[in-house]
Amino acid sequence: MKLHEAIAKFLADERGTQPVFGLMGDANLAFLGDYIEREGGTYVPAVGENGAVLMAYGYARASRGLGVATVTHGPALTNTLTGLTEAVRAQAPLVLLTGDTPDVHEFFQHTDIPGFAQHAGAQFERVRSAGTALSTLAKAFTRARFESRPVVVDIPLPLMSADVDYAVPTWPSFAPQRIRPDSDCVESAAAMLLAAKRPLVVAGLGAVRSGAGDAVLELARLIDAPVMTSLLGRELFSGQPENLGIFGTLSSRLGSDHIGQSDVVLVLGASLNNWQTDSYRLLADKRVIQVDSDPEALARYGPISLGAVADAGAAAEDLLEILRDVGQEPSGSRRLAEIAEANAGENREHFTSTTGGGYVDARESVVEIDRVLPPGTRQLTDVGRFTVSVWPHITPAPGTMDYPGYFGSIGLGIGAGVGVASVDQALPTVVWVGDGGAMQGLVEITTAVRQSLPLIIVVINDGGYGAEYLKLIDVGAKPENAFMAWPSISRAAEGLGAEGIRVTDREQLTAAVARIEEYSAEAAGDGVTCPLVIEVIADPHQMANEASVG
Known part of the structure; x- marks a missing residue:
């Protein structure tokens, strides 16, 4: 068989029903085509390469297993830098399959793949010949699991059409070790x-x-x-x-x-x-x-x-x-x-609501939404000022909360949330995100739409960048400089195929909470047809800046 056929079979044997996230290009389309058509593999195509890596990252964290992503060479690989660095900092077991460019003089998409991996902090493996490709892949997958970190694998494009025998060496199976103290x-x-x-x-x-x-x-x-x-x-x-x-x-x-x-x-x-x-x-x-x-x-x-x-x-x-x-x-x-x-006297709701005048207190919306989520619902938060309105007021079961914030970048929550939602579709996955992070990650809603994933995205929209709002005050500048004239995020989500609800008062909040209950029941039943986006309009001047638990 050809090497691209062997890689497809390796992925099918290795992944079973678990997904491979990616975006096709010259370096990977041959084996992805075989993986989908010949092997019946589960492939989740992302809109962007960084989104693909974030999905594999979210999947690895939520499943406590291995995430796999694949992108082509050059700019496709460099597009993954933020997501890959996040996965490195979070110690997520992940394999990123890519491939070097054709061996021609001054190929315009060439990039230094080992240097790129080193810059992100990931491990690196290169397939040096068609005959050693499967051995290198097996080593990379084993390293990612044993070391709990991403491994970038370079499978040079010129090797894809080489003839190989399908023989995968036996590597030790991974079982977490329970280390006892001295x-x-x-x-x-x-x-x-x-x-x-x-x-x-x-x-x-x-x-x-x-x-x-x-x-x-x-x-x-x-x-x-x-x-x-x-x-x-x-x-x-x-x-x-x-x-x-x-x-x-x-x-x-x-x-x-x-x-x-x-x-x-x-x-x-x-x-x-x-x-x-x-x-x-x-x-x-x-x-x-x-x-x-x-x-x-x-x-x-x-x-x-x-x-x-x-x-x-x-x-x-x-x-x-x-x-x-x-x-x-x-x-x-x-x-x-x-x-x-x-x-006994403490209260998660220890705050004075500021709801009114076309705005809803973010904390109030969090308390009401969290109250109706099914037990075991996975909750993921992006990062930003809005999190101090979220973190103290949600009640996820132990081990079901996560946040892609190890690198400190906003905008990673939705992509990672798609990966989390791919783990268990009997329960919704909730992603809490600010408006800035939502606008940066909104495009991957279409991936959740294509996959019919049970994903609830709650956007706390205060019309700007919250951390910068506070820092501008610290330096003596006007906080309004951090404001952004966004379009309606819920309407934008509808344009991408999601169901959108905009919340500006208590009556609309009550209706949104009721819809979340219905949506959760649909996920547990016959399944949902698209993600649900709840846009909560919050007053930037009234947003909480510290935890409010009495």
Whole structure:
């Protein structure tokens, strides 16, 4: 068979019913044609190359598996830079298949593929001959899974028509390893926790993925410590009396008070990044014990007193064993009782609504929409000022929230959301996005339309760029300089084949929420015919600038 036929068969064998996202061009159209026609593979064509990579990224994050994208050479590859860099920063297992240009003098679309991959921070593999192509592909797919990072694969176009035998070498299958901490390290951590006067336990996405919730909660109760989570670990301890919610700059007032009072902080599977810790100022005077399965995560953002390369759940279990062995029992301290009492008075809706005059308070819309979403609904947010109106007021199940913001770019949410929605079509996927990010990513709505994906996109439209609105004030300029005269985003979405609803008052919000309930039921039944776009018109002068949880 020809190499392009062999690549198609490899992809079909490797992916099964899982999708390949991409955009066709000279470097990949031969094997994509075979993949679709001969192999019956699932191919999701994107509008743009960056969108294709974002879809593979979203799919990998939501499925906890591998995402695969393919684009052609030259400008198609360079168009993927932002999405690929985002996937690298998020440590998403992803393979991007591309191909070098024809070997002719001064070919106008030539670009340095290994240099490009290095610039994005991705790994790189090159197919050096037709005979080694399948071996190189198998290696790339294995590396992406084992290393949990993107791998760019260059399959030079001139090799596509070469004759090859279909023989794929056997590579080890991927199974996540549950790394246990070193026993001396566990003993040192236990000693620090037992000596602490006001310990605090923080669980991140690593704890969620490890299934460590029960063990972490039991451990916290043994040492009379309240529990908190990272943004992506949120709701892990929902309903528990000692739960203080999100740790860091998004904390409630009660949570912020206890962060400030803590002396030893045990962190299980959370990065402690600059946004989370206010550039580490929240931990400046504390003893920090950090546990993470990624050694590069330890002390990355600031000093720690003790670090352990380990699975969050395994570490919690080993700490529990030591504490039980020394006879540690919950003391029933007044501290946790006071937290439980104060917690009962907290309210996610602790804000004064500004709805009126043709505008809807973004927080009010978030609370009302979140209330009717089916359990298990995946929620994804773009990045921007609007997020402080979203993050404190949504209640996703543990592990079902994500945000493509590791590179700090707006406009990635819709593309990534298409990939997330491709994982499970029995439930809707909700993407929360600002107006600027929506305008940048709107074109990929047509991909969701073609695939009939159950995707709800909620656009918080305050008519401009929110972060710049605030920064212009800081530099003494008029914030109105950040305003943008957008067209109606919901109407634009309708033009792209979606269903659009514009919300400017409570009556329209109530109708939009009712439609979301109907849409969710359609997704669970016979399926939806197109995505649903809800455009909430918000007053830029009244947008929240900090978390509003009492």
